[in-house]
Amino acid sequence: MDILRFATAGSVDDGKSTLIGRLLFDSKAIFEDQLEAVERTSRDRGTGYTDLSLLTDGLRAEREQGITIDVAYRYFATPKRKFIIADTPGHIQYTRNMVTGASTADLAVILIDARKGVLEQSRRHAFLTTLLRVPHLVLAVNKMDLVDYSEARFEEIREEFTAFASKLNATDLTFIPISALHGDNVVSRSENMPWYGGTSLLHHLENVHIASDRNLVDVRFPVQYVIRPHNATNPELHDYRGYAGQIAGGVLKPGDEVLHLPSGLTTTITGIDTFDGPVEEAFPPMSVTLRLADDIDISRGDMICRPNNQPRVAQEIDAMVCWMADGLKLQPRSKLIIKHTTRTARALVRDLHYRLDVNTLHRDESATALSLNEIGRVSLRTTQPLFVDDYARNRLTGGFILIDEATNGTVGAGMIVDAH
Amino acid sequence: MLQRDYTTSQLDVLEAEAIHIMREVAAEFERPCLLFSGGKDSVVMLRVAEKAFWPAPIPFPLMHVDTGHNFPEVIEFRDKRVAELGVRLVVASVQASIDAGRVVEETGRRASRNRLQTTTLLDAIEENEFDAVFGGARRDEEKARAKERVFSFRDEFGQWDPKNQRPELWNLYNTKIRRGEHIRVFPLSNWTELDVWHYIRREEIEIPSIYFAHRRRVFERDGMLLADSDVVQRGDDEPVFEAVVRYRTVGDMTCTGAVVSNATTVDQIIDEIATTRITERGATRADDRASEAAMEDRKKEGYF
Numbered sequence: 001m002d003i004l005r006f007a008t009a010g011s012v013d014d015g016k017s018t019l020i021g022r023l024l025f026d027s028k029a030i031f032e033d034q035l036e037a038v039e040r041t042s043r044d045r046g047t048g049y050t051d052l053s054l055l056t057d058g059l060r061a062e063r064e065q066g067i068t069i070d071v072a073y074r075y076f077a078t079p080k081r082k083f084i085i086a087d088t089p090g091h092i093q094y095t096r097n098m099v100t101g102a103s104t105a106d107l108a109v110i111l112i113d114a115r116k117g118v119l120e121q122s123r124r125h126a127f128l129t130t131l132l133r134v135p136h137l138v139l140a141v142n143k144m145d146l147v148d149y150s151e152a153r154f155e156e157i158r159e160e161f162t163a164f165a166s167k168l169n170a171t172d173l174t175f176i177p178i179s180a181l182h183g184d185n186v187v188s189r190s191e192n193m194p195w196y197g198g199t200s201l202l203h204h205l206e207n208v209h210i211a212s213d214r215n216l217v218d219v220r221f222p223v224q225y226v227i228r229p230h231n232a233t234n235p236e237l238h239d240y241r242g243y244a245g246q247i248a249g250g251v252l253k254p255g256d257e258v259l260h261l262p263s264g265l266t267t268t269i270t271g272i273d274t275f276d277g278p279v280e281e282a283f284p285p286m287s288v289t290l291r292l293a294d295d296i297d298i299s300r301g302d303m304i305c306r307p308n309n310q311p312r313v314a315q316e317i318d319a320m321v322c323w324m325a326d327g328l329k330l331q332p333r334s335k336l337i338i339k340h341t342t343r344t345a346r347a348l349v350r351d352l353h354y355r356l357d358v359n360t361l362h363r364d365e366s367a368t369a370l371s372l373n374e375i376g377r378v379s380l381r382t383t384q385p386l387f388v389d390d391y392a393r394n395r396l397t398g399g400f401i402l403i404d405e406a407t408n409g410t411v412g413a414g415m416i417v418d419a420h
Numbered sequence: 421m422l423q424r425d426y427t428t429s430q431l432d433v434l435e436a437e438a439i440h441i442m443r444e445v446a447a448e449f450e451r452p453c454l455l456f457s458g459g460k461d462s463v464v465m466l467r468v469a470e471k472a473f474w475p476a477p478i479p480f481p482l483m484h485v486d487t488g489h490n491f492p493e494v495i496e497f498r499d500k501r502v503a504e505l506g507v508r509l510v511v512a513s514v515q516a517s518i519d520a521g522r523v524v525e526e527t528g529r530r531a532s533r534n535r536l537q538t539t540t541l542l543d544a545i546e547e548n549e550f551d552a553v554f555g556g557a558r559r560d561e562e563k564a565r566a567k568e569r570v571f572s573f574r575d576e577f578g579q580w581d582p583k584n585q586r587p588e589l590w591n592l593y594n595t596k597i598r599r600g601e602h603i604r605v606f607p608l609s610n611w612t613e614l615d616v617w618h619y620i621r622r623e624e625i626e627i628p629s630i631y632f633a634h635r636r637r638v639f640e641r642d643g644m645l646l647a648d649s650d651v652v653q654r655g656d657d658e659p660v661f662e663a664v665v666r667y668r669t670v671g672d673m674t675c676t677g678a679v680v681s682n683a684t685t686v687d688q689i690i691d692e693i694a695t696t697r698i699t700e701r702g703a704t705r706a707d708d709r710a711s712e713a714a715m716e717d718r719k720k721e722g723y724f
Binding site for chain 2: 002003032033070072074075081096216224225228242273283285286395399
């Protein structure tokens with residue numbers, strides 16, 4: 001059994017909470033005491049139906065105000081897969097939350113109300129999903145029961161969205177007509193839509209192939225921690241020196257020739273260690289410890305790669321940045337802390353090339369700053385070289401966060417598009 | 421092109437993520453510690469810590485907030501594990517906080533030291549100058565926890581502000597804090613109760629005996645079976661009887677209920693949980709039943 005992480009986008013009105021509630025309920029991930037609590041609260045409020053959004057809205061302020069503040073993580077499993085849902089709210093601070101939820105997602109489910117069709121927010125959801133390079137996108141056309149399960153309406157929405165998505169480099173796009181309220185095409189195929197030849201949403205989630213989404217070609221091992229037991233009594237451990245980290249790309253094997261950055265020196269992997277014994281190969285997302293043949297000065301923040309396949313060593317970085325700070329703005333001359341893989345440096349904003357309107361994709365080149373939830377193309381100079389790939393090539397070596405030096409808050413997320 | 425699929429099982433993915441989180445803390449903080457209660461989640465967390473730094477020893481101490489109302493079997497288990505691993509154990513005592521006048525003991529039949537633990541915990545963090553504190557909490561446990569970050573910032577009062585959390589993207593964690601502040605770190609955030617049990621089975625991890633079915637003298641309160649013990653105040657209208665029970669969670673004797681069960685092996689426990697229709701905290705924790713937002717309110721004050 002493997003794991004699929006997926007993000008859901010859409011507002012309460014689109015039936016997102018109902019859909020999640022149904023997936024959780026039908027996979028028995030909702031328990032009786034949780035359901036009783038929801039039923040009790042729904043009854044007290046006189047909503048007239050069991051409001052499944054109460055399951056996901058966990059904080060006091062959310063329940064009191066009937067809004068969702070933050071990304072909530074939900075879990076369910078079928079015999080085939082474990083699922084982690086990043087449930088992102090549709091109302092306030094939308095971009096920040098959706099970017100956060102999408103950053104680790106293998107797949108995104110965007111809900112569209114069949115009556116309303118493709119709205120501005122649907123386009124925004126699709127844009128953010130592709131900006132964050134979520135490999136698989138599902139358009140769940142919901143409330144099909146309210147349009148008489150009309151094939152024509154479904155096709156109309158599919159055509160309109162496909163035309164828009166072609167501008168976005170959306171890779172794997174799947175359309176599924178559903179009714180979350182009645183369960184049509186959610187867990188099993190609906191008899192109300194015999195014209196639909198595809199699978200149910202759950203069947204798709206269970207079977208979509210994600211193993212090859214990881215980069216297994218470019219070897220990237222950011223050194224996270226150096227393990228030196230300094231064990232005086234055990235001679236085998238006395239001189240042990242291992243480089244611990246989580247593999248960000250490629251497949252590593254003992255005997256492989258590797259190159260260390262920033263030194264540029266080459267050496268050979270003598271062993272790949274884990275608590276459970278040495279392994280013959282290691283690949284993402286494994287956390288392992290490498291032993292190397294030569295005594296090179298290697299520390300946290302360094303990178304191990306292949307001599308003939310190296311990341312760029314860069315201090316000048318161009319990236320799409322999503323700004324996440326309340327109050328503080330990103331503007332030229334801003335000084336920030338940048339955290340990229342296991343390396344932390346300082347960064348100076350050299351230029352803001354344009355601000356992107358996430359609804360129209362219009363580039364505003366006259367913009368002088370980015371405010372909360374705005375996205376733009378930014379040039380940064382860093383105090384130390386970073387070992388980077390384009391985000392499109394590798395999400396782990398192409399993504400970074402920005403931290404405000406004054407408040408220590410995480411104020412931005414960046415996706416590298418160019419570097420030198 | 422590639423000969424094989426490179427699919428990774430869910431337990432391996434969760435373990436790799438937890439190891440990455442632990443190494444990140446060890447690399448970026450001066451004085452981390454790991455909260456160890458002897459409960460199943462902290463036992464799993466301890467195994468992950470062993471793996472993360474092997475063949476070196478775990479590079480931080482363990483801390484237990486001892487309410488004085490623990491199950492004796494669990495304290496015995498705690499001391500055994502600590503001795504086996506050769507790690508340092510810091511015991512923060514709620515009784516000491518009471519004796520020092522830092523907190524006042526609750527009285528009456530429902531008296532519990534659950535809420536008092538927060539003061540003891542925060543005092544111990546301050547006294548030991550811990551800047552990162554590992555906890556075994558999982559997001560599937562409770563709805564306030566479902567919204568908490570893996571690296572959860574606490575201000576100088578130890579408080580959690582759910583509306584002002586740092587965004588967390590990819591596997592990049594912001595570890596920046598000022599002196600006196602700290603980060604609570606939850607390496608098992610994405611594990612479910614079943615994942616924990618599957619991991620215990622796969623790794624053959626030893627757990628305290630009270631997780632398995634045993635005969636115990638209990639009484640019923642609010643639909644829960646509480647242990648008959650000197651530390652639990654029982655009314656005359658709460659008759660004691662003997663039952664075969666086990667615990668799904670390990671907390672204080674005063675607020676942790678047992679469930680009727682015949683499960684004596686990890687396999688049987690997994691079968692039982694896979695078919696149960698009640699959450700572990702709903703079934704067994706009086707401390708969560710105080711109100712809809714009982715956990716959120718305690719977390720804001722600095723609770724685990």
